[in-house]
Amino acid sequence: MSPSPSSSVRSAKQALGKRLREIRKDSGKTARAVAAAAGWHESKSSRLENGKTPPSDEDIRIWTRICDAEDQAADLIATARGIDGMYVEWRRLESGGLKRVQESVLPLFQRTLWFRFYQSWVVPGLLQTEDYTRAVLNTVVSVRDTVDDAEEAVAARMERQRVLHAGGRRFAFLIEEWVLRTVIGDAETMVTQLGHLIGMTATPAVSLGVIPMGVVRGNAWPTESFAMYDEAQVSVELVSAGLTVTQPREIADYGKAFAELASIAAYGAAARKLITTAIDTCQ
Structure with missing residues (x-):
């Protein structure tokens, strides 16, 4: 049987969240610290990293700025937009x-x-x-x-x-x-x-x-x-x-x-x- 129609989108969201998590860990910051610096509720960092909430372009810019990874922002934004176009x-x-x-x-x-x-x-x-x-x-x-x-x-x-x-x-x-x-x-x-x-x-x-x-x-x-x-x-x-x-x-x-x-x-x-x-x- 073919895979669930929604599984590709879910997998892509999870992969993007994993990249955000890796960027955050490389910066040495906790998810709570990123949320505090961004002015978000601390649960938002978790939702983003687990692919539960799709990041907006601005979310990605803020995340990469806080984690000193602004050079990765453009690629991450392109990836997020690609996921949006999957379904x-x-x-x-x-x-x-x-x-x-x-x-x-x-x-x-x-x-x-x-x-x-x-x-x-x-x-x-x-x-x-x-x-x-x-x-x-x-x-x-x-x-x-x-x-x-x-x-x-x-x-x-x-x-x-x-x-x-x-x-x-x-x-x-x-x-x-x-x-x-x-x-x-x-x-x-x-x-x-x-x-x-x-x-x-x-x-x-x-x-x-x-x-x-x-x-x-x-x-x-x-x-x-x-x-x-x-x-x-x-x-x-x-x-x-x-x-x-x-x-x-x-x-x-x-x-x-x-x-x-x-x-x-x-x-x-x-x-x-x-x-x-x-x-x-x-x-």
Whole structure:
């Protein structure tokens, strides 16, 4: 099973707190002395060092000044801001519109050579047709009450799919069979989308696996949808937020989960048969 979605954020906060503790100990000061010099309640030092309270930029500047480590302030502030960006609510992320969200991942896609996607909700974005994407994003606009720039966002996602044919990259997609049977948009949209999936199985750089309903799961339990970019980053889709995982140990956990899920998936002719059966249920 994949790790808890909140564990990456928690681990990162604890690691930052540990760095603050080490800086304080190197200065020879007690946590109580730091709090007194900063004008804080003494419990705040403990909360900061244990990762219970995220430090503000000013907290870090004060801490490093008191502990004679001001040269480390900039790096610590950057680390703290990075943690803040690991768990981002969709409403906050999408506040500037869906087009900007689609465009924001382009640098990540351009530098990644090995893509792994597991989807238990919808067809992966790189494999979506224009109409399917439109139905998905229009639903996002409606449910999350975000800026309605769905048409611009659809165009941006279609443009992003060019990475599939850029060369020098590998793509592995795993989709739960029930995703194929979940009607997004309308029946016509789904039939076209599923036909597109069949066509994508012939793309040399693409591996498409479908996890059949009723298969013995073993250790390959269904989980939240996630995407792996090389061994550098995992993006996890939660109901209310997006989570970015960068800790190597947790990236390895997701890699193991992906391999377990891949081991029970159907490929090639078997996968196409599952897709074709799903098409028949839509017609």
